[in-house]
Amino acid sequence: MLATLLLFVASAFGQQVYVHTHGPNVQNCKATPTHQAFGKTPKYEYSQFKYTNTETVRTASPVTTFSAVSQYAPHYSQVKHLLPSLSTTSWGNWYAHPSKAPIHDSKDPYGHFAYSQLWENAGVPNFTSRGLYSTTVRPTPVPTSELVLPPPLLFESSDCYPVPHDFILGVAGSAAQIEGAIADEGRAPAIPEMFTFLPPGVAATLGITNLSPNYVTDENYYLYKQDIERLASIGVKYYSFSIAWSRILPFVFPNTPVNSQALAHYDDLINFAISKGITPVATLHHFDTPLQFFGDNQTEILINSNTRCYLGTTNLGFQDDRFEDAFVNYGKIVMSHFADRVPFWFTFNEPQVGTVNGKSIDHVIKAHAKLYHFYKDELRGTGKISMKMEIPPGVPLDPSQKSHVAAAAHFNDLQLGPFLYPLALGEDYPAAYKMTVQDYVPLSKADLCNLKGTLGTL
Known part of the structure; x- marks a missing residue:
C-alpha cells in the first residue's frame, strides 16, 4: 500500500543544542480536527468484497488537471551525449516453465536466453502464477462522492506548531513493495525476491518475519494510472515512487543494454502524474539491489559469512567493488531521461539498512556525490537531490x-555521522564511527571537498 511520505527541510548540523522548556509555546492557536479540514465528516461502511477484472479498474475523476509542465533540466535529446553510447532492447516476460522455447540466441550475452538464465540462476521458488493483468489498465472514472477520504486522527493534537512554508506532504510507494510483475517486460531478479525464502535461522538473525512474496503485490506496474487518478482525486500534490534498477538495466553493469519497455513505463508514469497535477518524486534505490552483486549461493545472499557486519541489518551488496560505478551509470541513464520533468530526486532510501561495513558506506556516499554533481554540474538540473x-x-x-x-x-555519530559529516559538512567521519567500523575507508581532502554539500536541501 502507499505510505505517507513527509519531505522536509533538512539542515546540516555539527552539534546538538538542548533547550530546556516547560511546555509548548502556543499562541493564538486552536487545533482543527482532521475531518473538519476536509470540509465534511466521512462515513464508514464495512462489507465483504472481492476484486474482479471490472471492479479494480474503477477510479475517480481528478479534481484538477494542469496543462503547463515545468522543465527542470534539458530534454534527453539535448543531454544524451553525456552518456556512453547506449543500446536499447526488450526481453518480454520470463516464465518458470516455458513450453520448449527455442534457444536461438544462446551465444548472445544479453539475449533472451541470457535473460532467462538470470531467473533460472536466481532459483525463485513457487513462481507459478501472476496477477490479473498483463498490460497497463486504462482507468474509468467514478463519482468523486464515492472517494474514501483519510479518516480523522485517533489522537488529535491539542497544540499547534508552525510548519515551514516549503513543507511537502504527499504519498509514497516503492517498486519492490507495490509494482509486482517481477519477471515481466524485462525486469531481472533483485534482492526482494529472496527475503521470504531465507532459512529460518538467517531470517531471525535479520529480524525478518511474516514477509510475503512480492510477485504480485498491488500490481501497480499495470495499475499505476488507477492509483494516480485516486491520488489526484483526493488532492494529493506529490507522489514519490522508486525506479527498479533491474528493470532499467537487467544486466546491471555499464555497457549493457537498456530496457526500452522500462524506460517507456516510467516515462508514462511520470507524464500521467504530471497531467493530473501531481509532482513526481523519484528514488533510484529502495532496497532492491540486483542479484548480480551477490554470488551464486543464494542462501548467503542477505548475510554473507565473508563480510563482517558492523552496522546495517541487511546485506544489500553495497560493498561489492563494482557497485559504485554500476549505480552511477544507472543513475545517469535515468536522470538523463527524466530529469527534465522530475524536480525531486533521492539516490538512496535509508542506506543505513544495507551498509554493513566501511566499504559499503564509502561506495554509497561517493556514488551519491557523483550523481549529485552529474545532476547539478552536467545536466544543469534546477531541482533538488538528496537521500533519505x-x-x-x-x-x-x-x-x-x-x-x-x-x-x-555517540549514537548520532555512529548512525548518522558517516553520511551527514562528509555529505553535509565536508568533514571527516566522527571518531565514534572510525573506532567502531574498523574497516572504514579513509577520506582524503579531495574526497571531502567533492562530498561537501551534496546532501542537498529538501
Whole structure:
C-alpha cells in the first residue's frame, strides 16, 4: 500500500543544542480536527468484497488537471551525449516453465536466453502464477462522492506548531513493495525476491518475519494510472515512487543494454502524474539491489559469512567493488531521461539498512556525490537531490545527565555521522564511527571537498 511520505527541510548540523522548556509555546492557536479540514465528516461502511477484472479498474475523476509542465533540466535529446553510447532492447516476460522455447540466441550475452538464465540462476521458488493483468489498465472514472477520504486522527493534537512554508506532504510507494510483475517486460531478479525464502535461522538473525512474496503485490506496474487518478482525486500534490534498477538495466553493469519497455513505463508514469497535477518524486534505490552483486549461493545472499557486519541489518551488496560505478551509470541513464520533468530526486532510501561495513558506506556516499554533481554540474538540473535517512537523531533520556547526552551524541555519530559529516559538512567521519567500523575507508581532502554539500536541501 502507499505510505505517507513527509519531505522536509533538512539542515546540516555539527552539534546538538538542548533547550530546556516547560511546555509548548502556543499562541493564538486552536487545533482543527482532521475531518473538519476536509470540509465534511466521512462515513464508514464495512462489507465483504472481492476484486474482479471490472471492479479494480474503477477510479475517480481528478479534481484538477494542469496543462503547463515545468522543465527542470534539458530534454534527453539535448543531454544524451553525456552518456556512453547506449543500446536499447526488450526481453518480454520470463516464465518458470516455458513450453520448449527455442534457444536461438544462446551465444548472445544479453539475449533472451541470457535473460532467462538470470531467473533460472536466481532459483525463485513457487513462481507459478501472476496477477490479473498483463498490460497497463486504462482507468474509468467514478463519482468523486464515492472517494474514501483519510479518516480523522485517533489522537488529535491539542497544540499547534508552525510548519515551514516549503513543507511537502504527499504519498509514497516503492517498486519492490507495490509494482509486482517481477519477471515481466524485462525486469531481472533483485534482492526482494529472496527475503521470504531465507532459512529460518538467517531470517531471525535479520529480524525478518511474516514477509510475503512480492510477485504480485498491488500490481501497480499495470495499475499505476488507477492509483494516480485516486491520488489526484483526493488532492494529493506529490507522489514519490522508486525506479527498479533491474528493470532499467537487467544486466546491471555499464555497457549493457537498456530496457526500452522500462524506460517507456516510467516515462508514462511520470507524464500521467504530471497531467493530473501531481509532482513526481523519484528514488533510484529502495532496497532492491540486483542479484548480480551477490554470488551464486543464494542462501548467503542477505548475510554473507565473508563480510563482517558492523552496522546495517541487511546485506544489500553495497560493498561489492563494482557497485559504485554500476549505480552511477544507472543513475545517469535515468536522470538523463527524466530529469527534465522530475524536480525531486533521492539516490538512496535509508542506506543505513544495507551498509554493513566501511566499504559499503564509502561506495554509497561517493556514488551519491557523483550523481549529485552529474545532476547539478552536467545536466544543469534546477531541482533538488538528496537521500533519505533511515534513523532520526537520538536524544538523551535526561538532558541534564552528561552520560545521557554523551550516549545520544555517540549514537548520532555512529548512525548518522558517516553520511551527514562528509555529505553535509565536508568533514571527516566522527571518531565514534572510525573506532567502531574498523574497516572504514579513509577520506582524503579531495574526497571531502567533492562530498561537501551534496546532501542537498529538501
